[in-house]
Amino acid sequence: MRILDVFKKTGIFLFVFIPSAFCIPSALAITLNFSAILADPTCTISLDKNVLSLGDVSGSQLKANKIVAAQPFQLNIQNCISISGSAAYSILVSGSGSLQDGKWLFKNSDGTENGAGIVLVQSNTLPDYSNSELSDGSAVAIGGAGVTPADQSLTFYAGLSCGSDNGCTTVTFGTVSATVMFDLVYR
Numbered sequence: 001m002r003i004l005d006v007f008k009k010t011g012i013f014l015f016v017f018i019p020s021a022f023c024i025p026s027a028l029a030i031t032l033n034f035s036a037i038l039a040d041p042t043c044t045i046s047l048d049k050n051v052l053s054l055g056d057v058s059g060s061q062l063k064a065n066k067i068v069a070a071q072p073f074q075l076n077i078q079n080c081i082s083i084s085g086s087a088a089y090s091i092l093v094s095g096s097g098s099l100q101d102g103k104w105l106f107k108n109s110d111g112t113e114n115g116a117g118i119v120l121v122q123s124n125t126l127p128d129y130s131n132s133e134l135s136d137g138s139a140v141a142i143g144g145a146g147v148t149p150a151d152q153s154l155t156f157y158a159g160l161s162c163g164s165d166n167g168c169t170t171v172t173f174g175t176v177s178a179t180v181m182f183d184l185v186y187r
Helices: 002-023
Strands: 044-047 068-078 089-094 097-100 103-106 117-122 139-141 152-161 181-186
Touching (some): 044 181
């Protein structure tokens, strides 16, 4: 008797669930396998300064088409290791700012918009306004495709500017600050 009760329960159980299996469309499953190679960092990068003060600048010094109080700093690249393929190393520059009169000015958006910002130029000599500036998203190549870069130091200059005639008419006194990040990338 007991066995018959088990069959009845099982039969009812199967009867209830088997028809519902035919009513629900089956879902398709696709498997995607991932893999990665964890490696040591490809290069060591460092700056010779963590903060670069441009000092006090008087309003009479800040003029159209000029970079004022430009100060140098070094980005050091060392101990690069080989990467596979034809990727090329570069330094990616990023930071907030805006295009003003055709020049990118780095500036923090801290509510003290005063018409001035920081011009960043990669150069071994003191730059002037006609030098090409770096902007958010600029890449500085440090090695050719498939070539491991040698240890090196890149010189950059940061200086204060208000752009050209239009931007310089909006300058007000106050603090100008900017934060720029340098990331090692290879593509």
